[in-house]
Amino acid sequence: MYVAVKGGAKAIEAAHRLMAKRRRGNPELPGISLDQIREQLGLAVDRVMAEGSLYSPELAALAVKQARGDLVEAIFLLRAARATFPRFGYCLPVDTGTMRVERRISATWKDLPGGQLLGPTFDYTHRLLDYSLMEEKEPAGRDGPAEIKGPGMKSPEMKRPKALKALLGEGLMEAEEDDGREPGDITRQPVDFPVDRAGRLQNLARSDEGFTLALAYSTQRGFGSVHPFVAELRQGTLSVEFTPEELGFPVTLGEIDLTECETVNQFKGGGGQPPTFTRGYGLAFGHNERKALAMAIVDRALRAEELGEEIKGPAQNQEFVFSHSDNVEAAGFVSHIKLPHYVDFQAELSMLRQMRKAANDDQR
Amino acid sequence: MNNDQSRRRRRLAAFSLAPLDQLAEGLKRICPRPGHTFLRRPESGLVMVRGRIGNTGPAFNIGEMLVTRCTVQYRGLLGHGWTPGRTARQAELAALGDALGQAAEHAGAIDRLVEKLEKIKQNQEARQSAELEDSQVDFFTLLRGEDQND
Numbered sequence: 001m002y003v004a005v006k007g008g009a010k011a012i013e014a015a016h017r018l019m020a021k022r023r024r025g026n027p028e029l030p031g032i033s034l035d036q037i038r039e040q041l042g043l044a045v046d047r048v049m050a051e052g053s054l055y056s057p058e059l060a061a062l063a064v065k066q067a068r069g070d071l072v073e074a075i076f077l078l079r080a081a082r083a084t085f086p087r088f089g090y091c092l093p094v095d096t097g098t099m100r101v102e103r104r105i106s107a108t109w110k111d112l113p114g115g116q117l118l119g120p121t122f123d124y125t126h127r128l129l130d131y132s133l134m135e136e137k138e139p140a141g142r143d144g145p146a147e148i149k150g151p152g153m154k155s156p157e158m159k160r161p162k163a164l165k166a167l168l169g170e171g172l173m174e175a176e177e178d179d180g181r182e183p184g185d186i187t188r189q190p191v192d193f194p195v196d197r198a199g200r201l202q203n204l205a206r207s208d209e210g211f212t213l214a215l216a217y218s219t220q221r222g223f224g225s226v227h228p229f230v231a232e233l234r235q236g237t238l239s240v241e242f243t244p245e246e247l248g249f250p251v252t253l254g255e256i257d258l259t260e261c262e263t264v265n266q267f268k269g270g271g272g273q274p275p276t277f278t279r280g281y282g283l284a285f286g287h288n289e290r291k292a293l294a295m296a297i298v299d300r301a302l303r304a305e306e307l308g309e310e311i312k313g314p315a316q317n318q319e320f321v322f323s324h325s326d327n328v329e330a331a332g333f334v335s336h337i338k339l340p341h342y343v344d345f346q347a348e349l350s351m352l353r354q355m356r357k358a359a360n361d362d363q364r
Numbered sequence: 365m366n367n368d369q370s371r372r373r374r375r376l377a378a379f380s381l382a383p384l385d386q387l388a389e390g391l392k393r394i395c396p397r398p399g400h401t402f403l404r405r406p407e408s409g410l411v412m413v414r415g416r417i418g419n420t421g422p423a424f425n426i427g428e429m430l431v432t433r434c435t436v437q438y439r440g441l442l443g444h445g446w447t448p449g450r451t452a453r454q455a456e457l458a459a460l461g462d463a464l465g466q467a468a469e470h471a472g473a474i475d476r477l478v479e480k481l482e483k484i485k486q487n488q489e490a491r492q493s494a495e496l497e498d499s500q501v502d503f504f505t506l507l508r509g510e511d512q513n514d
Contacts, residue, residue, distance in 0.1 A: 049427075055413065056430035058449055082428060086409040093414040093423045100489065102496060110503040118499040158493045162419060176421030183423050185412065197417060198424035205426045239377070240429060242411050246444055249369050252377035253411060253431050254448025262418065283415045285427055 023068045037061040046257070046286025047071055051327060052078030053187075053206040055256050055285050072208075076328050091242045092250055096260045096283070100158040101236035108229045108264060114160030119235070121289075163232035164262055167277065174268065174276045193319050200302055200318060201295075205284055207325035209291045215315040216297035223313030224301045228263035228280060235259040235287050259284050261292040265300050268307050278307060375465050375474060378481040379458035380447045386484065387457050390477040394470055400460050403442065404435035406452035438463035 024031065038045055038061045048060040052075045059081055060074070067073035103119025106112045118124075167173040183198040191199070204212060219226040237257050241250040261282040269275030280300030282292035297315075304316040314320045324330060365373070379387055391398075410428040417424060434445045434455035443463025445455040465474040 053427035054410070054430060055427060056449055059430065082410065085430065086407070087428070088409045088411050088431065088433065090412045090425075091414055091429070093416045096415070096419045100493075102492075103499075110505065116501045116503065117496060118501050119496060120499075158489065158496075164418075176416070176418030178416065178420065179422050181422055183414070183425060185425055187425075198422050201417065202425040205424075239381075240411070240413055240448075242431075242446070244433070244444065244446060246435070246442075247372075249365055249373060251373055251446055252380050253429065253446050254380050256413065256429060256448075258415075258426075260419070279418055281418050283426055285413075 023066070032065060034058060034061040034065065037064050043287060044069070044071060044074075046288055047209060047291070048074045048078055050285040050288050050291060051075045051206050051208060052082065054078050054082040072327050072331050076331065079328050088244075089242065091240050091253065094238055094240060094258070096234065096238065096258065097162050098159060099234060099236040099238045099258065099260075101160055101234050103236070104160055104232070104234040106163045106230065106232050108231050109163065109166075112163050112232075113166070114163075117160075158236070160234075162262075164264075164279075167231075167264075171274070172276055173264070174278055176279065176281075191322065193322070194305075195318060195322060197299070197303070197306075200322065201281065201283070201299060203322050203325060204282070204295045204298060207295070208327035208330065209288070209294070211325050211327070211330075212294040212298055213290060215301070215321060216294035218313055219297060219301045219315045224304065224311075224316040225309065226265055226280070226297050226301050226315075228265050228297055228300060230293065231262045231264045231279075233259070233261045233289065233293065235289065235292075257286050259286065259288045259292040261289075261296040263293075263296045263300060278303070371475070372462065372465065375478045376444070376446065376458065376462060378478040378485075379445065379461050380454075381485060382481040383484075384451070384454050384457075386481060387454065387461070390480065391457055391461055391464070394473045394477065395460075395464055398438055398460055398464070400436040400438040400443075400463065402435070402456075403437050404433070406432050406434040406455045408432045408450050408452075434459045436460050436463055439467060441466045 038057050041061075041064065044064050045057055045060045048063055048071055049055050049057065051071075052060060052063065054060070056078075060078055063074035063077040063081070064071070067077060101117060101119070103121060104114070104117045106116060110116070164173055168175055183202070184196070186195075186199055186202050195203070216226075218224065235258065237255050239255050240253045242253050243250045259282075261280075263280040263282075265278045265280060267275040268278050278300065280296040280298075280303075282295030282297075282299060284292045284295060298321060301313070301315040302318050302321060303309075304311050305318075309316070311317060382390075408430060409432075411431050413426045413429050414423045415426050416422065430449055432445075432447050432449065432451045432455040434452070436443050436445075436456065436459040438460065441463045443459040443461065443466070445458030445460070445462060447454040447458050461474060461477070464470040
């Protein structure tokens with residue numbers, strides 16, 4: 001148990017001043033602007049928005065700056081900021097089929113309708129440090145936006161059909177049908193286990209990327225049996241629509257970037273039902289490919305009970321996953337033990353002394 | 365949705381997605397001194413973004429989006445603005461544009477501004493799309509030795 005302590009106000013203030021100074025670094029170097037963070041550290045901003053559970057590139061960039069690049073701290077800052085705003089309501093569910101894709105690949109069909117678009121990706125790079133960036137004076141790639149090549153140019157269609165459509169048509173894939181139920185909101189209602197899939201996905205959408213990645217990896221290595229293929233991974237931009245009370249019809253609030261991953265997994269069926277592939281689903285704010293993929297794998301692992309699979313790994317245990325996936329909670333609880341625990345420790349110390357004394361007395 | 369509503373829906377989308385300077389300039393040209401009043405000053409808040417499991421299944425919550433809303437009154441007409449992020453000025457202008465769009469003397473000009481803003485966005489999207497074109501890939505699978513005699 002943690003017992004409150006008093007005192008140290010002056011030292012704490014000084015520590016915060018030091019922190020501000022450290023954050024700024026060498027004052028002879030120019031300070032970093034939020035625009036620079038957004039434009040040049042975009043994937044950090046995206047991760048902070050996803051796990052901070054707040055889509056605001058501006059505030060996420062501010063959090064990254066204030067946290068000196070400590071993303072878990074930045075996520076905490078954004079979550080705290082989120083709690084200071086009123087909630088206006090719930091948007092209409094987005095349709096990822098309407099996404100203007102920037103990247104869209106499939107590992108299961110090479111010739112999928114709509115084609116494969118690599119977009120900006122770390123895939124197929126050699127992971128060699130690019131020393132030329134050390135000397136970057138003016139933007140190397142400053143050749144301006146691509147020109148529109150005259151009338152009649154065929155630019156690629158930015159909206160592409162969903163890859164799973166074909167298998168769905170053949171009945172080889174389980175269909176996801178809307179049951180019309182209003183999903184629970186884990187940020188508003190206390191959680192009771194078991195949690196339905198919608199609640200688990202809300203939790204995973206803001207779960208720590210490292211934790212989710214490790215869980216996904218654990219299922220691939222045999223702690224739970226998920227054998228996924230990536231049917232489709234897409235990232236891009238879509239509009240968010242919301243029906244304000246005063247208008248009574250849906251309006252566009254703006255556009256957001258999302259990453260979506262759909263996996264195909266081994267089969268369900270039996271009891272008169274023909275076997276079908278099963279699905280895992282991942283969807284996260286921003287460009288968050290590793291996260292969306294890991295999320296889809298863990299989503300599928302967590303369906304073990306529903307699909308009658310043996311539960312043999314932590315990734316299949318929803319209470320384990322749900323309760324430990326949030327890095328704001330995890331960092332808070334782990335970190336609190338570095339705060340003063342003098343009274344608790346004194347109690348244990350005196351108990352240990354008593355035990356030793358008793359043992360000593362017995363020996364004599 | 366009736367005709368007025370879809371027109372309104374269209375302009376609100378254009379205003380929320382437009383760059384602030386272009387929206388400001390466009391409205392200034394239409395009505396330099398609108399003299400509108402606030403019914404609801406710009407206020408930032410959250411809307412929970414939802415997706416669907418597998419994109420067609422039950423809805424679930426992804427996370428919240430920061431937005432700003434504003435309501436203005438212009439000659440008795442109410443205009444509402446909803447814009448992404450912490451964008452007080454943009455929300456005010458969107459609301460003003462929405463009100464002007466209901467005023468007979470400005471409605472035509474507002475429609476033209478909406479078309480212009482949509483065009484700018486379409487061009488920008490076309491440029492982005494052209495940039496992506498080269499990363500369109502055709503994977504092919506290699507024939508293995510044992511298949512050559514088939």
